[in-house]
Amino acid sequence: MQSSHCKLCNRLFYIQCYVLYRRLKAQNLIKMTEVKKEKRGGINFFNCDNIEFMKTKPDNYYDLAIVDPPYGIGDKFKGGKTGKMNFNEVVEKDWDKVPSKEYWNELFRVSKNQIVWGGNYFDLPPTRCFIVWDKKISEDFTLAMAELAWTSFDKLAKIIRLPTPKTGGKRHPTQKPIKLYRKVLSMYGEKGFKILDTHGGSFTNAIACDEEGYDLDICEIDSKYFKDGLNAFDVYKSQTKLF
Numbered sequence: 001m002q003s004s005h006c007k008l009c010n011r012l013f014y015i016q017c018y019v020l021y022r023r024l025k026a027q028n029l030i031k032m033t034e035v036k037k038e039k040r041g042g043i044n045f046f047n048c049d050n051i052e053f054m055k056t057k058p059d060n061y062y063d064l065a066i067v068d069p070p071y072g073i074g075d076k077f078k079g080g081k082t083g084k085m086n087f088n089e090v091v092e093k094d095w096d097k098v099p100s101k102e103y104w105n106e107l108f109r110v111s112k113n114q115i116v117w118g119g120n121y122f123d124l125p126p127t128r129c130f131i132v133w134d135k136k137i138s139e140d141f142t143l144a145m146a147e148l149a150w151t152s153f154d155k156l157a158k159i160i161r162l163p164t165p166k167t168g169g170k171r172h173p174t175q176k177p178i179k180l181y182r183k184v185l186s187m188y189g190e191k192g193f194k195i196l197d198t199h200g201g202s203f204t205n206a207i208a209c210d211e212e213g214y215d216l217d218i219c220e221i222d223s224k225y226f227k228d229g230l231n232a233f234d235v236y237k238s239q240t241k242l243f
């Protein structure tokens with residue numbers, strides 16, 4: 001009698017836990033972390049949240065982090081030639097959220113050095129070693145002529161002059177050229193470096209790291225970008241094998 005009563009109590013306890021779990025999940029108070037992983041040579045692709053990913057790594061695990069977080073500006077800067085911001089037309093994108101303090105803490109914990117694209121949008125320490133990407137765009141064009149990266153290195157500032165790819169060839173709205181990543185790796189990478197990219201996007205950085213012979217862990221939270229980027233990586237690999 002005693003044991004069947006205990007069994008009933010146990011059952012009720014588990015049912016209550018399950019109901020509570022479902023309620024918390026429905027209110028987004030519990031986030032289930034699903035990590036999908038793919039491996040191609042020295043490149044590990046993770047379809048997951050970057051903070052959850054970094055939490056699994058020890059201090060200084062990566063020699064260099066090259067990251068390109070969302071700036072959280074949506075389409076605020078649609079002003080084009082007039083330079084006027086059109087706040088009424090701000091397009092909120094799910095992925096266009098500025099990283100939290102927790103993100104920066106984890107990034108600086110797991111990596112020895114960092115290169116942060118769009119560093120001018122974030123509250124980062126002063127640095128003399130920033131990189132200007134000169135997109136070689138003519139002045140009357142309605143796109144930004146340059147982008148800035150913050151770096152943790154104690155070196156001289158550099159300018160990389162490289163045209164931005166034509167929009168037609170883009171599979172991601174903020175896709176950076178493979179050549180840009182290769183150039184950055186040639187300037188700041190060293191043989192045997194283990195690299196981290198927390199915001200994969202189109203995975204052009206993965207192609208660059210593969211070409212330059214670096215091991216890379218790269219995260220992307222959006223499953224469509226992840227699938228498209230991985231597919232593009234495989235296409236690139238199959239094409240390079242032909243030659």
Ligand SMILES: C[S@@+](CC[C@H](N)C(=O)[O-])C[C@H]1O[C@@H](n2cnc3c(N)ncnc32)[C@H](O)[C@@H]1O
Nearest residue numbers: 049050068095174175176199201202220221222
């Ligand atoms: C500015 S884009 C990166 C573009 C990339 N550098 C390229 O060349 O294609 C930022 C990317 O980070 C992804 N992202 C945003 N929040 C994330 C998170 N918490 N964890 C992993 N990826 C995230 C977005 O889905 C988006 O694809």
